[in-house]
Amino acid sequence: xxxxxxxxxxxxxxxxxxxxxxxxxxxxxxxxxxxxxxxxxxxxxxxxxxxxxxxxxxxxxxxxxxxxxxxxxxxxxxxxxxxxxxxxxxxxxxxxxxxxxxxxxxxxxxxxxxxxxxxxxxxxxxxxxxxxxxxxxxxxxxxxxxxxxxxxxxxxxxxx
Numbered sequence: 001x002x003x004x005x006x007x008x009x010x011x012x013x014x015x016x017x018x019x020x021x022x023x024x025x026x027x028x029x030x031x032x033x034x035x036x037x038x039x040x041x042x043x044x045x046x047x048x049x050x051x052x053x054x055x056x057x058x059x060x061x062x063x064x065x066x067x068x069x070x071x072x073x074x075x076x077x078x079x080x081x082x083x084x085x086x087x088x089x090x091x092x093x094x095x096x097x098x099x100x101x102x103x104x105x106x107x108x109x110x111x112x113x114x115x116x117x118x119x120x121x122x123x124x125x126x127x128x129x130x131x132x133x134x135x136x137x138x139x140x141x142x143x144x145x146x147x148x149x150x151x152x153x154x155x156x157x158x159x160x
Contacts, residue, residue, distance in 0.1 A: 011070045021063030022084075026131075028056025029091060033117075033124055040113040046102060053120070054095040061088030077141050083134040090127030094120045 032053030036045050064085045069078045097119035105111040114121075 006071045008070065011068065014066055015068040018063045018066040018068050021066075022060050022088075025056045025058070025060030025063055025088075025091075028052055028059060029124065030056075032056055033120070036113055036117065043106070043111065043113055043116060046098075046113060046116055047106075050095070050098045050102060053098060057088070057091035057095040061085075061092050064088040074141070074145055077138065077145065080134050080138045080141060083130060084138075087127040087130035087134065090123050090130060094123035094127065097123060 032049045032051075032055075036049045039045060064087070069081055098117065101116045101119060105116050108115075
């Protein structure tokens with residue numbers, strides 16, 4: 001297996017690619033989940049929007065699978081980035097349940113959109129919470145690591 005380049009430019013390029021893919025995937029997830037909720041009496045739209053949601057979940061999950069940690073990143077920062085991968089896994093499970101519930105409840109005469117989407121909504125919320133927490137913690141961890149690096153270089157230059 002070919003090892004990925006660890007130059008700062010290559011890591012930055014992979015990071016931009018991963019963030020762009022995750023953003024586009026999140027937009028598809030949002031569109032796919034939000035639009036069927038506007039018309040909850042008709043379940044026909046669920047069959048189209050489940051594909052949009054699944055495409056967004058797959059795009060997000062693949063983007064979060066790209067290794068974006070630099071060689072000098074702390075272990076905690078690497079673990080936080082792995083947490084973003086698990087938020088993508090939650091979106092993947094949500095897409096699975098959408099397909100599963102459409103097959104299970106699709107032929108029932110009085111099944112509403114919420115009956116079909118209940119598990120999808122639950123796992124989507126779990127993925128969104130994981131993503132939010134991971135993003136905030138990554139931001140603060142990078143800030144703390146930058147301050148520690150600046151403080152260490154300042155001590156070396158000051159001679160203290």
